[in-house]
Amino acid sequence: MVETASSIMHSLSQSIEDSPAPIYARVKQAICHKISSGEWQADQRVPSESEMVKALNISRMTVNRALRELTDEGILIRQQGVGTFVAQKKAHSALFEVHNIADEIAARGHQHRAQLIEITRTKATMEEAMNLGVRTSHSIFRATILHFENELPIQLEERVVNASLAPDYDKQDFQLNTTYDYLMKVAPMTEGEHLVEAVMASAEECQLLQIEPSEPCLQIKRRTWSKEQLVTTARLLSPSSRFQLFGHFHR
Incomplete structure (x- = not known):
């Protein structure tokens, strides 16, 4: 069964831990958990910034920082005009x-x-x-x-x-x-x-x-x-x- 964008976002929001850590760090942790558990596969498109902002009720700046850092760390790949994808494991x-x-x-x-x-x-x-x-x-x-x-x-x-x-x-x-x-x-x-x-x-x-x-x-x-x-x-x-x-x- 193929997950819808809304179900993916609901699952991601449920994975964000309630802790003193900054929200961008908790978003990163939740995304990493989805990938390491195999729920999000290599080359899979992940929700867009706009989808995350709306579903998670957080600022675009926060989402952008989380995605940018995950991209810098080689966990995600962002393709201009196409979207953000789970990177192949190196x-x-x-x-x-x-x-x-x-x-x-x-x-x-x-x-x-x-x-x-x-x-x-x-x-x-x-x-x-x-x-x-x-x-x-x-x-x-x-x-x-x-x-x-x-x-x-x-x-x-x-x-x-x-x-x-x-x-x-x-x-x-x-x-x-x-x-x-x-x-x-x-x-x-x-x-x-x-x-x-x-x-x-x-x-x-x-x-x-x-x-x-x-x-x-x-x-x-x-x-x-x-x-x-x-x-x-x-x-x-x-x-x-x-x-x-x-x-x-x-x-």
């Missing part, structure tokens, strides 16, 4: 570990697909040689792979690989076996480092990731070693609206 990756992106996506119950954009075998540039600890004449692979989660681009992977440590890298079917799968077989990772930054994507990257030029991205620059040899460097770019990093630690 994918997340481990902050202190290196995992197979296909496994992470599968663990969320979603479908992974990889699209090979380009792969070449060539000689390392000065910058690539310095990053891999090799000479400029050393043979490397350069690859660009686009990862999808349920057919939505989730990560653009630009990778440079030491060809002497992974000689068949360019012969892999990256739909069946990810970069992680192959490299862990031929040069198992024993050490890694990564640098995380917020960046803006180029026009070409925006097109591949299917995002607006104004959307910031999360960039991870990573290097991994096998024993004492540098195997690969990678730049991983993900839209901020679809991806987050998560870490758990203790003393």
